[in-house]
Amino acid sequence: MLVCHPDDHHWFAGTRVLPELRRVWVPVQETVPEPHAAGEADGGEGNGLDTDLDADTDDAGGELPALRIETDRTLPRGLALLDAPDVDSLVARNRELAAELICAADIWVLVTTATRYADAVPWHLLRTAKEYDVTLVTVLDRVPHQVALEVSRHYAALLAAAGLDDVPSFTIPELPESAGGGSGLLPATAVAGLRAWLDQRAQDPAARTVASARTVAGLLASLRSRLPALAAAAAMQHAASVRLLQRVEDAYGRASDRVGREITAGEVLAGDALTHWRGHPHDSTADELLTALTGSLAALLSCAVAAADEDIATCSAGDPAAGTVLAPRDPDGAAGRIGVAVRRWRRCLEEIAEEEVRAAERGAGVDPDRIGALLAVSLLGGRRARGEAGEGLAEALGAQGVLRLRDRGRRLLADCVEHVLDAERDRRAAPLEAFDVTPDHQVDLIAALSVFQRER
Incomplete structure (x- = not known):
């Protein structure tokens, strides 16, 4: 799924971005969400594919996987949020698609949880982000209140040991919404820091330039090792x-x-x-x-x-x-x-x-x-x-x-x-x-x- 401001939808209507995915458009959201409806409680771990399609339908002769596109006026212009499939999915096509979608982004938002932040897969992504020198932010989700400080410090220590101590990191506590209670949406206060950080990157021309320049420079630099490996x-x-x-x-x-x-x-x-x-x-x-x-x-x-x-x-x-x-x-x-x-x-x-x-x-x-x-x-x-x-x-x-x-x-x-x-x-x-x-x-x-x- 990709969410953007209605004025930015033309950027994704054609095949310039993610040309291998067909589009499924969702009507423009005309109503402004309630203040507490800041984001899904699952921490963005959905697969982003049209749920009516199998991940490997293109291999079976059917239609290509679909990118569901929604527009939301609460997002600032110049910012599009792309939800990729799980990188550790059991379905090979989902893992491949996740890699394609992640590599298409200028900013990587790695969302992990208090129970899985030390797993190998997210750290492989973090090392890849460092290699490409992309703009990176991490989100530690569903952290129980009683161990929030301890887990946050341990995660920060791991980032520092990996040479990623300069990476912004946000912690979202475990709330009733996270467990499936209430509306299923996190309160705005829980993600206020992350949202402000993303808004600043979208609205500040200098920050936008830095993010895109780092993406290009990191990609070109990675070719020095990738091209010989490909050869x-x-x-x-x-x-x-x-x-x-x-x-x-x-x-x-x-x-x-x-x-x-x-x-x-x-x-x-x-x-x-x-x-x-x-x-x-x-x-x-x-x-x-x-x-x-x-x-x-x-x-x-x-x-x-x-x-x-x-x-x-x-x-x-x-x-x-x-x-x-x-x-x-x-x-x-x-x-x-x-x-x-x-x-x-x-x-x-x-x-x-x-x-x-x-x-x-x-x-x-x-x-x-x-x-x-x-x-x-x-x-x-x-x-x-x-x-x-x-x-x-x-x-x-x-x-x-x-x-x-x-x-x-x-x-x-x-x-x-x-x-x-x-x-x-x-x-x-x-x-x-x-x-x-x-x-x-x-x-x-x-x-x-x-x-x-x-x-x-």
């Missing part, structure tokens, strides 16, 4: 990308070699395919034989893809990048895609068989389906079956026709195998390649750092 991260990212892509390439390369060896050895002519071949042509038709061979080839390719995927998983075990940037294994989908590709190969094989039969001098009376089946056996059945099928082809088409047909068939088979394995390899690597991770990112960051250091 190193970019280099690591590129190395991880190259490493993962090489694993995918190697795994599918080994799968291709294995398929080639098994086809040469006649592994496809097994099971039903072998039974139909032995029964052909008396007990098995050419169509049945070719269908069995097609199914056996598809099964061989499916096993090769599964083995390649298992190879990738084994090589990538323990690599955190692999599970997030490589497409998941999809054995059922792969089987379907491979089946389509192999059936397409069969149709092409039958077409070239028909063409050779028509072109052959002795083609009259030759069954193109039988020629297609014999060609498939000669390509997939290994040495022995190749010889037997070759005799039948030579008898029907002649020696020259057989050589020509086998050459075309080998090219078709090689193209089919290559297409199947390349398509599955590309599918696994597609999410990673979509990131477009190149060495240019590191080079650009180093060049930007060089220019920055020279200009500074």
Whole structure:
């Protein structure tokens, strides 16, 4: 949520400020709140997101998170209060959004409580604020009266030990409103000091200039350490990308070699395919034989893809990048895609068989389906079956026709195998390649750092 004076609403209507958040406008408050209604009793620990949206709706394909904008005439012009999500939220998107919103502000108001002021998260923010040299103010909220002095002194000592003793700090006692009683709003007197401090920063031109100048200077100074860190991260990212892509390439390369060896050895002519071949042509038709061979080839390719995927998983075990940037294994989908590709190969094989039969001098009376089946056996059945099928082809088409047909068939088979394995390899690597991770990112960051250091 962002609250500003009505005259300042135009600053936040467009995408100049926080462009990644869509706007949800709340009507202008025309009535002046009661004097006691100075602020919410929760100390500003709400999440600032539209409550109708999940923090990660943008990841799920829905609308982007919304910034709810309200206007209030009791705020001075030039001051906008931005309530960020909890920096220690259990929702990762909330934590990321909190960091984005905090970094967009010129003044950081860190609100913590008497029970949590020593936690690690607020102190990480305080150290970050010191690193960026931003204008900082802290609020110690919900402090029981009986320990207010003791807690305030201890908190001040911690700030001093961290080199932040010059940071303004305000203490808000624990009141019935804080516990959920009454109106739920703190009395104006409880936050009078903080409000006066913020009003002074908004209305004093010198204070405004100092705050904005510190923000810019701190941001630029932080680039000296952040840019080298980003360049190193970019280099690591590129190395991880190259490493993962090489694993995918190697795994599918080994799968291709294995398929080639098994086809040469006649592994496809097994099971039903072998039974139909032995029964052909008396007990098995050419169509049945070719269908069995097609199914056996598809099964061989499916096993090769599964083995390649298992190879990738084994090589990538323990690599955190692999599970997030490589497409998941999809054995059922792969089987379907491979089946389509192999059936397409069969149709092409039958077409070239028909063409050779028509072109052959002795083609009259030759069954193109039988020629297609014999060609498939000669390509997939290994040495022995190749010889037997070759005799039948030579008898029907002649020696020259057989050589020509086998050459075309080998090219078709090689193209089919290559297409199947390349398509599955590309599918696994597609999410990673979509990131477009190149060495240019590191080079650009180093060049930007060089220019920055020279200009500074």
